[in-house]
Amino acid sequence: MIIAKNLVKKYDTTCALKDASFTVEKGEWANIMGPSGSGKTTLLNLIGCLDTPTDGSLLVNGIETTKLSQKERTKFRRENIGLVFQQFHMIPHLTALENVMIAQYFHSIEDEGEAKEALMRVGMGHRLHHLPSQLSGGEQQRVCIARALINQPGIILADEPTGNLDKKNEEAVLDIFKGLHNEGRTIVIVTHNPEIGRIGEKTIQLSHGEVECVT
Amino acid sequence: MKSLWVRKEKFLIAIIAIMLGAAMVASLLTISLDIKEKMGKELRGYGANLIVLPGESGYIDQFKPEHPAIIGFAPFLYFKAEVKAKKIELAGTDFKAAREMNPWWRIEGVLPGPQEVLVGINVAKKLELKTGDSLSIQTQYLNTGSFKVSGVLDTGTSDDDKIFIDFENAKQISGKNGATSIQVSVLGDIEGVISYLEDKNYKVKKIRQVAENEKALLEKTQLLMSLVAFFVLCAASLGLLSTMITSILERSREIGLMKALGCGNNRLAAIFLAEAGAMGIAGGVPGYFIGLLLAQFIGLEIFDMQVSLKPEVFLLTIAASILVAFAGSLLPVRRAISIDPAVILRGE
Ligand SMILES: Nc1ncnc2c1ncn2[C@@H]1O[C@H](COP(=O)(O)OP(=O)(O)OP(=O)(O)O)[C@@H](O)[C@H]1O
Ligand SMILES: [Mg+2]
Numbered sequence: 344m345i346i347a348k349n350l351v352k353k354y355d356t357t358c359a360l361k362d363a364s365f366t367v368e369k370g371e372w373a374n375i376m377g378p379s380g381s382g383k384t385t386l387l388n389l390i391g392c393l394d395t396p397t398d399g400s401l402l403v404n405g406i407e408t409t410k411l412s413q414k415e416r417t418k419f420r421r422e423n424i425g426l427v428f429q430q431f432h433m434i435p436h437l438t439a440l441e442n443v444m445i446a447q448y449f450h451s452i453e454d455e456g457e458a459k460e461a462l463m464r465v466g467m468g469h470r471l472h473h474l475p476s477q478l479s480g481g482e483q484q485r486v487c488i489a490r491a492l493i494n495q496p497g498i499i500l501a502d503e504p505t506g507n508l509d510k511k512n513e514e515a516v517l518d519i520f521k522g523l524h525n526e527g528r529t530i531v532i533v534t535h536n537p538e539i540g541r542i543g544e545k546t547i548q549l550s551h552g553e554v555e556c557v558t
Numbered sequence: 559m560k561s562l563w564v565r566k567e568k569f570l571i572a573i574i575a576i577m578l579g580a581a582m583v584a585s586l587l588t589i590s591l592d593i594k595e596k597m598g599k600e601l602r603g604y605g606a607n608l609i610v611l612p613g614e615s616g617y618i619d620q621f622k623p624e625h626p627a628i629i630g631f632a633p634f635l636y637f638k639a640e641v642k643a644k645k646i647e648l649a650g651t652d653f654k655a656a657r658e659m660n661p662w663w664r665i666e667g668v669l670p671g672p673q674e675v676l677v678g679i680n681v682a683k684k685l686e687l688k689t690g691d692s693l694s695i696q697t698q699y700l701n702t703g704s705f706k707v708s709g710v711l712d713t714g715t716s717d718d719d720k721i722f723i724d725f726e727n728a729k730q731i732s733g734k735n736g737a738t739s740i741q742v743s744v745l746g747d748i749e750g751v752i753s754y755l756e757d758k759n760y761k762v763k764k765i766r767q768v769a770e771n772e773k774a775l776l777e778k779t780q781l782l783m784s785l786v787a788f789f790v791l792c793a794a795s796l797g798l799l800s801t802m803i804t805s806i807l808e809r810s811r812e813i814g815l816m817k818a819l820g821c822g823n824n825r826l827a828a829i830f831l832a833e834a835g836a837m838g839i840a841g842g843v844p845g846y847f848i849g850l851l852l853a854q855f856i857g858l859e860i861f862d863m864q865v866s867l868k869p870e871v872f873l874l875t876i877a878a879s880i881l882v883a884f885a886g887s888l889l890p891v892r893r894a895i896s897i898d899p900a901v902i903l904r905g906e
Contacts, residue, residue, distance in 0.1 A: 384904055393818055394900040414822060421820025428903060432815045449820040490819070 344369045345390060345498070345529070350399035352385050352552075359385040360396070361552045367531060367545065369497070372524050374540050375533045377549030383533040384502055386549065390531060391424050391500045392416040404497060421450050425491030427501035431483040433475040439486045440471040443493055450494040461489040465519050481512025488519055498529045505536065517542070572801050572886070573841040575794035576879050580845025581852060582787035584875040588853035590780055592865045596714065606632070606659045606741035606765060607748065613759040617736030625754050627746040632656040633737035635728045636720075640696040642685045647720045648695065650728020650737075659741050660713070667709020674708040676722040682710045695723075697731055772861060779860060791882050798837065798886030802830075806894050813894050814902030823895045830894060834887040835880050842879030846872055 345367040352360040360382045367373045375383045388394040389401060392408050395416075401408050404423055411419060420426075433442045443458040462468055465485040475483055484504060491499055501520070505513040517539065524530050532539060540546055548555040610631075612618045621633060632655035639648050653669045653676070667689040670676050677687050687693060692704040705723070712718065729735060744751045752762045806813065816826065850867070857865040 388900045388904075391818075393903070417817070417820055417822045420818070426818055430903075432811065432818075432903060434812050434815065445816070446819045449816065449825065494820075 344402070344404065345531070346400075346402040347390075348400040350386070350389060350401060351397045352382070352389060352394070353397045359552050360389070363399070363549075363552075363554045365547050365554055365557050367529060369529055370524075370527045371545055372520075372530045372532070372543040373545040373547060374543040375531065375547045375549060376535070376540055377555075381549040382552040383549055385552075386547075387500050387502050387531065387533055390498075391426055392420045393426075421494070423496055423498055425494070425496040425499040427484070427487050427491050427499065427504045429503035429506040431475070431480070431487050431507075433483055433486065435475050438472045438474055439467060439478065439482075442475070442486055443490045446490045446493050458489075458493060461493050462486065464492075465489045466515065479512070481508050481515060484508060484512070484516055485519065488516065492523070496528075498531065499523060501530070501532045503533050503535065505534070505539070568805060569798070569801055569837055572794065572798040573837050575790070575797045576838060576841025576882060577845040577848065579787060579791040579794045579882060580842040580875050580879045581848035582783060582790050583878045584846045584849025584871055585853035585856065586780065586783040586787055586849075587871040587874055588850065588865055588868055589776070589783070589856055591868050591871065592853075593776055593857060593861050593863055596863055606630075606743050608742040608744055608751065608755075609763040609765055610740040610742055610755055611761040611763065612736070612738070613761055617734055617738065618740060618760070619736035621737065621740055623742075623755065623758075625751055627744050627748070627751050628742060629745045630655060630659055630743040632659050632741045633725060634739050634741065635725060635732065635734060635736070636738045637697070637728070637732040637734065639731065641681075641693055641721065644685060646681060646685075648728065648731075649717075649720045649722050650725045650732070651722060652725050653722070656722075656741075659743055662713065663717075664712040665709045666712070667707070670706075670708040670722070670724060672724050672727065673703075673705055674724070675705045676709050676711050677707050678718040678720045678722070679710055679712045680718040681721055682707075695721075695731055697733070700731065702727075702731055775860065779856065791878070794841070795882050795886035798834070798883060799889055802834075802887050802890035803893060806890050806897075810897050811902055813897050814899040817897065817899040818903055826894055827891050830887055830891045831884060834883040838880035838883030839876060841883075842876045845879065846875045849875065 347366070348364050350360055350363040351358070363382075363386060375386060377383055385394070389396050390403060392403075392411070396409055399409070403419075406419065408416065408419065434445065437445065439462060440455070440458055443461055444453045444455065447453045447458060459468070459471060462471060465488050467482060467485050467489065470478060470482060475486075478486065484507075488504075499520075504520075505516055508516060520530060520532070521542070530543075532543070534540065546558050548558070610618070610621070618633065621631065623631070632652055634656075635650035637648055637650075638645055640646070657663060657669060665676065667676075675693070677685075682688065685693070687707055689707055689709055691707045693707065694704050695702050711722065723731075725737075742751070748764070752764075755762050813826070853865050857863045
């Protein structure tokens with residue numbers, strides 16, 4: 344469960360987020376929508392403890408994340424959050440399997456069997472030993488989802504996960520997210536795509552850093 | 559997780575620099591520790607402070623100095639002979655006098671009497687001799703009867719390569735009629751003794767001074783090598799620093815990602831320092847062996863001494879290499895830690 348109250352994030356001159364308040368229930372699928380520069384990524388980074396708000400309160404899984412030290416935030420992220428990015432972000436000289444296992448390594452210990460299973464689940468069982476450069480965009484994104492899943496996080500945050508994918512791959516990726524949603528995981532997706540917007544139970548509409556409406 | 563490390567080729571230059579630095583450190587340490595020890599032995603060794611050599615006459619037959627500063631002397635007659643079918647250097651001496659002038663002699667056994675010999679430890683090993691054995695000495699003049707080994711001599715100097723024999727026996731065997739050199743112990747007016755002996759047509763060498771010159775040379779060599787080692791290590795450290803900084807800048811996305819995936823700062827630092835440590839070892843180990851060769855070369859060329867292996871030098875060299883690698887990576891690691899994943903991963 345995510346409860347944001349009057350979240351503010353200021354960069355030197357710009358105010359990326361103003362007084363944002365909303366709630367995302369456990370197991371809910373929430374979309375964050377809004378024009379470019381409206382603060383969607385900023386908000387997602389705050390939820391993912393990648394960044395700290397300038398002001399306000401943000402409870403994630405019952406923990407006041409704004410009060411955590413940097414070290415605690417890293418630990419919190421490691422244990423509660425799975426991240427998926429628009430640009431995939433894989434380590435280029437590691438294979439698909441190793442890219443998944445690296446998340447295990449930072450979390451606890453590596454387990455090749457589990458990593459293979461996660462890749463199988465996203466339909467990448469046949470590409471375990473390929474380097475990112477040998478994979479298509481859709482395939483890379485599926486590996487990244489497997490990586491986000493591997494430590495069984497309660498919350499999955501995705502920043503335009505299908506922004507760089509074609510229709511077919513987009514559907515495949517969305518199917519995986521739907522599966523995760525059915526398992527009861529909380530999912531927060533930043534998207535421009537109105538079709539995805541229709542899938543979720545909730546949409547947080549941002550405009551110029553403010554929450555316009557929650558539907 | 560080793561696969562996190564970047565390809566090492568990029569770091570080849572830095573590793574080579576560490577290797578050279580390690581080579582300097584290893585040879586410096588070997589020279590310092592080993593040669594100093596051996597030299598100290600020789601310095602301590604010379605209870606005698608003058609060596610008297612024959613003038614024109616070839617051999618010193620009657621040596622009866624009358625000078626109050628001369629407190630003792632021991633004649634030596636060096637010659638080569640065949641023992642057990644090997645050419646060995648023999649030294650005839652007056653054992654009682656020689657023992658007094660060389661108090662550091664370590665003898666396993668007893669001082670020889672007539673028809674007995676004292677065998678240097680290296681010869682003993684080479685010819686497989688031990689106390690109580692017999693041997694015969696052959697020269698062009700005669701084949702002597704057997705001599706009994708009364709003891710084994712360990713001095714840590716070139717005396718270990720000789721067989722010592724009674725002075726009178728030596729004269730008989732070698733067919734020479736006097737000493738080839740005489741160790742003289744002087745207390746006090748050493749210059750007076752030198753001119754007194756030179757007046758008697760002897761050649762005189764100051765032993766302590768010879769050793770002291772070598773000591774000064776050793777100190778100069780050490781200083782020079784320390785300087786070179788210092789600069790090479792600094793260069794190695796800087797080389798590593800710049801390569802690492804570049805690599806971290808190139809990989810900032812990866813590092814940001816690693817942090818986003820939950821890699822804490824300590825973990826991150828550990829990964830980079832382990833990488834640096836591995837490079838330190840990769841440079842240090844070959845550097846050590848190169849350093850040994852260098853030390854051997856310097857030992858032989860400059861000090862005319864065989865250097866021996868010192869195990870502690872290996873550990874010190876590796877430790878120095880790792881330290882240098884760590885020193886070079888401190889700044890880059892701080893740089894890596896300061897990477898903000900939120901900023902990096904936003905990247906377009
Ligand atoms: N590190 C930063 N320093 C300064 N300003 C920043 C920084 N990051 C973001 N901003 C600003 O904050 C505002 C919100 O940015 P954000 O990336 O959250 O928008 P977004 O909604 O994700 O946009 P897009 O749809 O283009 O991804 C923008 O005006 C942006 O320029
Ligand atoms: Mg964005």
